[in-house]
Amino acid sequence: MVTIRDVAKLAGVSVATVSRVLNNSISSEKSRLAVLQAVEKLEYSPNANAQALALKNTDTIGVVVTDVTDSFFAILVKAVDQVASEYGKSILIGIGYHNAEKEKNAIDTLLRKRCSCLVVHSKALDDKTLKNYLDNVPSMVIINRVIKGYEHRCVNLDNQRGTFLATETLISLGHKKIGYIGSNHNISDEEERRNGYLDALKTYQLNKLNSAIVHTSPDFDGGEKAMIELLSYHSDLTAVVTYNDNIAAGALSVLNENNIKVPEQFSVIGFDDMPIARYLIPKLTTIRYPIDLMASYAAKLALNLADKTFECPSYVQFKPTLVKRFSIENAPKK
Structure with missing residues (x-):
């Protein structure tokens, strides 16, 4: 573990000088540069190391x-x-x-x-x-x-299991044209949830549809924009799996505005089971994310x-x- 003493030794200054530099206290420019260069070279994380004690x-x-x-x-x-x-x-x-x-x-x-x-x-x-x-x-x-x-x-x-379960549920209800609305944030959750959707299609031997996967901001506005895009590409789509409940809420709004009845004509599944899911019309089927537990x-x-x-x-x-x-x-x- 790299310590403040290692930084002081490399910089050729005292531990007290290193401390003053890291806390933005007064120190000579020469010492400050030497300390900062040593910190960078040693990849020292001052706050984590010093405060952990x-x-x-x-x-x-x-x-x-x-x-x-x-x-x-x-x-x-x-x-x-x-x-x-x-x-x-x-x-x-x-x-x-x-x-x-x-x-x-x-x-x-x-x-x-x-x-x-x-x-x-x-x-x-x-x-x-x-x-x-x-x-x-x-x-x-x-x-x-x-x-x-x-x-x-x-x-x-197990995010991947969650969207696999959502997609599998729709397939069990006879849906074959299923889209996916994911998050445009470059995070592991998105990759795992998208993979769960794709794995379910593969497991049940359903073809992946062209332009049936859309990425958007994980909020109401993003859900609206993504649902409009999906409907523009696919008039025969009958269901969608969404990254979270906020996206699902936006999607439901667009479906309602276009007189597409949910669930009679189109099915939607969310993810997270946030409080909003119980108050949407219709109440949202979703994957529970036990974040409280x-x-x-x-x-x-x-x-x-x-x-x-x-x-x-x-x-x-x-x-x-x-x-x-x-x-x-x-x-x-x-």
Whole structure:
């Protein structure tokens, strides 16, 4: 593990000088450049390394999420907060917005505030950076992602199984012309969910339709735009599997505006089982993403790792389930 002493030695300065430079305190330009060059060469992560030593000194759990305005992440934060309350602790929140630099800043800020442990949802940071944090912050847990070699500190969902189940359900109802609306974010969830859809088509020997896969922003507007595009290409499409419930809501809006009855003429399946799914018309059939259970497990794991009283369990992967409501039906007869 690279330490601040290693940086000082390479830069030819004292540890105190390195500390002043890293904390933007007054230092000579020559020393500052020497320290920054040493940091870059050694790939030293100052906040993770320096603050990890003080992790046990507070009663705060740090949580990094993508966007607290999204109901998915709101549920995640609430679940962690409930665990924190149970253990007599509080939480601090950092937001990454699918941006590597912002995710890193969020983690570093929480470490500077001496959080006792971390639950991190990171999609933009690369594996190398996250491995460095995991090496230096023993009570950090990754949620909704798997880092090779650190599986016992990762909590995730079998995304591929989820969209396979969604597509398989539609096929069992006689649908053969099935589209997929995915996220345009370059994240593992999207690749896994798209692969689940494709695997189901292959398993049941259905041809992949040209232009039947559309990627869009994972929100209402994105769902509307993608559904318009699918309908433009395919007049014979009878069903669609979507990346999440927000996209499904946008798709339902377009179908309604075009007088295409759901589910009589067209079936839609979402993913996540967010609260909105129960209030759409018709109520949305979706794949349940148990983010509340996953976040609760991740928080308890992080707390126990911080106390060093918990033997790490084997890698746990949560399973998706189908929540059947009223947005799917047997394929219409042609």
